Amino acid sequence: MGLPWALAEAQTFHLQGVGRLARTERAAAKQRAQQDAPAYLAAETARLHAARERMASEAEQWWQALLANDEDTVCEAVNTAFSDNPAAGCAVGMDGTALSVVMRQQDLDSMPTQTHGLTPSGRPTLKSLTKRDRILWWLTAMGSNIIATLKEGFATAPGITAIDLAVMTRLPDTQRLGFVAYGRWSRQAIESTPWRDPEDALRFLDIGQDVTCSITTTASGNLSSTVKPLDTTRVPGLQDLLDHAQDEPDTGDLSLAALNITLGANTPPDDRTTISDPYRITPFTEWKHGSVSEPPPAPIVPPATPTVLVPGQTLVLPEEAWQGLRIVFRFARADADLTLFLIGGDGRVAGDEDFVFYNQPATADGAARLLGKQQEGPHTVERATIHLSALPERVRRVAVAINMDVETGLTCGSLTHAALDMDCVTGAAWTFEPPADPNIRAMVIAELYRHTADGHPVWKLRALGQGWADGLDGLARAYGVDVE
Structure with a gap:
């Protein structure tokens, strides 16, 4: 901003309703604009400087709260980061320097039942996936989502040292929500492990602490072909959630169905939401009416x-x-x-x-x-x-x-x-x-x-x-x- 800009704003205000041929009135209006412009510019400059100082102070306070692992600050920051993830995650609390997260994994029933292949003559075709092929595909996808969620959580909250993560999905047999994986993963384990190939996603089973997954390896070395709910009594809070939640979306109470909807919605911001702009320039009209008591100018023509x-x-x-x-x-x-x-x-x-x-x-x-x-x-x-x-x-x-x-x-x-x-x-x-x-x-x-x-x-x-x-x-x- 500069004085020419302020003068142009002031002239726009004072010349409203003044005819182009009214030379005396126009000259007087321009004189008033020259008197008002420096004060308007000084007021806006001071206001914007104060806004910047206030925002810088608020940002520093927020940063210090994030570093100190303030629960509300960490959860809000992490959930904002999670909001665009394909597997919805939700930070639900802090225990010391460990963050607790619930993640909603894609249902097994939503996975494709066929994949591309070739006929003996080399022509493209579709072939049906076996149960274990689908399980492996689903498990790899879940591992990828777990690793992405953990990495994003650590990147967002620099003060946390570990994440306790539980994975929820809808079980194929009962169509009810249940937990299919949980464990604790440290920052050091996630940041020191190379993640290059799709198969690396399955490392989440090996690098965490007390990791439990409903997909297990049989004695013959194959993956189990069913997805069953985990015993949640080992983890405080999970069993309580299952005991008191109703898997019915139409009830008025908090339910796993509602949590399912909430975690999976990834609702985009409402375009109608008004966001306050601290650096919005105060129009000269607003400044003038706020500083000088005088009749309002002629109405602006639509x-x-x-x-x-x-x-x-x-x-x-x-x-x-x-x-x-x-x-x-x-x-x-x-x-x-x-x-x-x-x-x-x-x-x-x-x-x-x-x-x-x-x-x-x-x-x-x-x-x-x-x-x-x-x-x-x-x-x-x-x-x-x-x-x-x-x-x-x-x-x-x-x-x-x-x-x-x-x-x-x-x-x-x-x-x-x-x-x-x-x-x-x-x-x-x-x-x-x-x-x-x-x-x-x-x-x-x-x-x-x-x-x-x-x-x-x-x-x-x-x-x-x-x-x-x-x-x-x-x-x-x-x-x-x-x-x-």
Whole structure:
């Protein structure tokens, strides 16, 4: 943030409802903006600095609690880490430096009954798996999930030295939940064991302490062909859970069925949940109303039906758009990043500071800023703001571009429902759907540029939709950004 940005915000506020031809009123409004801008900038700078200090203090307190094995802190951190695991795990408590975890393993009945093979003539076919083949497949999958859960738990909570883990699944014979493996595994055992091949997953049986598994090896060296529940009386708490839980999902009481649902759901975050952003910039209107008692400004006009642009079309932006132009890029199916280039009269950026992208989301003065990317229903949405009146005079054009990740091999043709929307405080709005070109990986969707009309300076908008096959590297080089 800088003074030009603060001045642009203040002018947007004070010029609302003032006609373009009311020169005396406009001059007075701009004078008020010049008086308010330094105080607004100072207040926001102090507030953001205080927010950062508060968050740093909270983060340090949280880290110290995690290192000290505070039970609530450790369980919350570990369960957050477990939330995207294919085998749902749940940290349920601490005993000294040992963490207790319950893991929900995939049911044996859900495993495939056939696998690929070849006929005697070499043609592909499907062959039925024997009971013991299915058991081995299931046991290997369970071992893989156990090792992954243990490694993630140790990586998340650096203060724990061991994990007591119990594995729950639905038993084939009774269709009731039961425990099929449990034991204690130390950090040293997990971190010192090499994990390279799928067969290594079965080492969980050998490197733990007091490991018990319902799948055993018979006297002939074969795996047992049935999955039976373990005796839980050896482990305090497991038998109590089985004794008092009802395996009926419709009862109002806590049940193993409910635990099954809870542990296996991996419910994604609710897109409607509002997440507080401590670094959200306080709009000038909020700051002004909070610091000065005065009549509210004229109401903001809601966005009108946007003007649909076609490639090559240009138009003059209203003066109100200079004070704050909102940009929204929405798309689906693939991923893309919004990028801004502040370009001089020579067609190049003056320096890397005029290149706004995901690793540098704002210019030093805050005149151009990326606001982040989020999911809104089926679409991904990335927003940005540009204060044209706050841009240095050397900036003659602003290129609004997108780029794909070259390593994915995807192109702009992979995007669906892609559109660039712009609007300003007056409600004026414009939209442009860029071409889904399968031959390019970076594209300038639109361009903002200075112009002179009737002897007066103006800013114009041009819809483009032109790009580069080599992605962000080619796009950046075209505007003079050094790409290492």
